[in-house]
Amino acid sequence: MYSSYKWIICCCSCPLSVETLCAAFVPDYLETFDSFIPNCWEEASDGDLTTGPTSFGSGDWGSEEFAHASTSGGGAVNVNLFNVGTSDWVLSPLFDLSAGGYEVNLDVALTSYNSTAADVMGSDDEVVLAYTLDGTTWTAIQTWTAANQPATAGETFNADISTITGSTVQFGIYASEGTVDDAEDYDFHIDNFQVRTIPSCLDSNNLQLVSVTQTTADITWDSNNAGTAGNFEYLLDTANSYPTGPDAMVAPTGTLTGVSGAMLPIAQAGQITGLMPSTDYDVYIREVCTGTDTSPWSAAFAFTTACAPITDFNEDFDSVSTPDLPSCWSFFATDIATGTDPYVRTSTSADNSAPNGVQLYSGSANGTTIPADVLLISPVLSNLSAGTHRVRFFADITVATSTVEVGTMTDPNDPMTFTALGTFSPTTTHTEYIQNFDTYAGTDTYIAFKHVFASTFDNLYLEQYSLGNDPSMSSTFRYHIIICYRYYGNYWLDE
CATH class of the missing domain: 2.60.120 (Jelly Rolls)
Structure with a gap:
């Protein structure tokens, strides 16, 4: 036996705002974290991969430029790991992956607290990209520790999730300071979270700066395409405009010739010329697999060209916002x-x-x-x-x-x-x-x-x-x- 009820809400003089739950997203999906918390995302704290988060609505994740670089291409998210016992989550919307054939990728970086300087993770610290099918049981996709922490300037992590075919899949990034009170005080950054169909021409990633002069930049990166012919294009940007999505129509600045290979990843190197001194740049790389098949643009890699020598200056440090130093100091x-x-x-x-x-x-x-x-x-x-x-x-x-x-x-x-x-x-x-x-x-x-x-x-x-x-x-x-x-x-x- 059961009863049926009808609820009637009356309000004679006030508007009502009702927010419904988000439906599961069907990829392709990209979140650039230009604002935080994004729609359909959630913060949480406490718990672990066994229990899942136990407190919802707040946490230590917050909005910040990626790797604390002002030229990182927009907003990002980071968490500071210093206080022993810190355990915080950022949770994605639900995804319908029933069709299969998807991958997840995101940009990650690790810097010293509120700085672009390098640092190291604590002895028992971990940051985990995980997923759940039921909201309770979480399975790790990738775990970062002191043994495999991300690069200071950032790198892109990719994972094939084609075997995960649930209709209500949720992803979470879990950060734990552990139980050992290490001296390390650092920030872990994430940006450009994507769930997408695996492209036929895969992204390049792990962009690194080898050296820079006033007018040139020597960079390295990885190709993830077996049998690559070593044909690449690059895009230079000084306006922090990120070429999003696998089909972003952004004209390249120039070309770079790499090397062929079959053992993945395939290390590449090249030099970008014609730069201006003392200028902030973002560089993106994409591979040309065939004449009509190009990879998505990589995540932005930020660098600054060397300063030109000067003979005089007038500097009172009043033109900058604290705590920054002026350019070239x-x-x-x-x-x-x-x-x-x-x-x-x-x-x-x-x-x-x-x-x-x-x-x-x-x-x-x-x-x-x-x-x-x-x-x-x-x-x-x-x-x-x-x-x-x-x-x-x-x-x-x-x-x-x-x-x-x-x-x-x-x-x-x-x-x-x-x-x-x-x-x-x-x-x-x-x-x-x-x-x-x-x-x-x-x-x-x-x-x-x-x-x-x-x-x-x-x-x-x-x-x-x-x-x-x-x-x-x-x-x-x-x-x-x-x-x-x-x-x-x-x-x-x-x-």
Whole structure:
């Protein structure tokens, strides 16, 4: 015996909004995560592959540029794994895969927390791409650990799922920090999630930058087509427009000739020419399997060409948003094993003239038992050995044991190439210091400012004002720097 009920909802003065459940998608399907959470997706937390997620509606996944690269081609999603016990999910819509013959692919990357720098996964951390047919039992398609973590700049993962033929298949990306409280603090990124019919000409993937100059970029990638003839096209983009879908009609920028082979994947290499200095590019690769059959465009790979040497500049760091440095300025800061890492960044707390300056922070390094290199590095210069330059700066300090070194560098990525030309010990009185380069005859092309700290949590504040004519040096150039150094324990005081 059963009863039948009719529900009648009356509202005389208010509009009603009703959202129905999403129907299962029939591929092809692409999600680019330009917004988060996308329609029909869901966040969840807790649980594991045995139980599935146990809490729904929130989690630690969030919107972010892919691999923290501003030229990544649009929004993406990442999760930070640092706090022990973190267990979070991002769940796809349902898919009807009854027809079979599909594959799933997505872009993945791993970077240090809120940085483009490399990092490593913790000893028992894992990120898993999995699927479920019933919402309870989850099966892993791919598991990433410290042994096979994604590339820092990103790579594309493909999996043949043609044997999965359910009508209500759901995918999930599960991230776990495990039970071991490792020191690693990193972000795992995903983007461009696709479920699609397996194309006859498969995508190229694993794009990597080998080297870059002002006008060229040497890249490598993998072909996934057995018997490839080595014919490829590339697309260059500076507008972050992603050529989506297997049939995206985007004209290529040029061609690249690779190698043939049968053992998959087939490593390829090529050089892109005709680039502009100091320019952000996205590059995409596709293979031409036959005259009319081309692969889908690969995921975007972002790179920046080298800066052209300059003879003068005017930089007060006010044109950028904190914590970024201006184009062609760089830094080096050593990661330490435990505690807070040193860093170099622009900050509104570091300015001598509002709004921005540069902060060089020692973190938990103390300069003796925990050493670290912390340097701010100028753009590449073409006339450093002309004997016509000087650095002029102001500094003050409340702890007299820390110093400021001014010198030159050969390689901004290698602190061992730093050569100090002058060491300054600021006092509590704001004092001007000058470092002359009139006798410098070396071949270095960078000026660097090194924070030589004698205790933890030291802050060195710098601000670059101008490079201009210096009448005292035969109407040539000088580098005019103001450095403000103060240490107040955990407090920052604006200049």
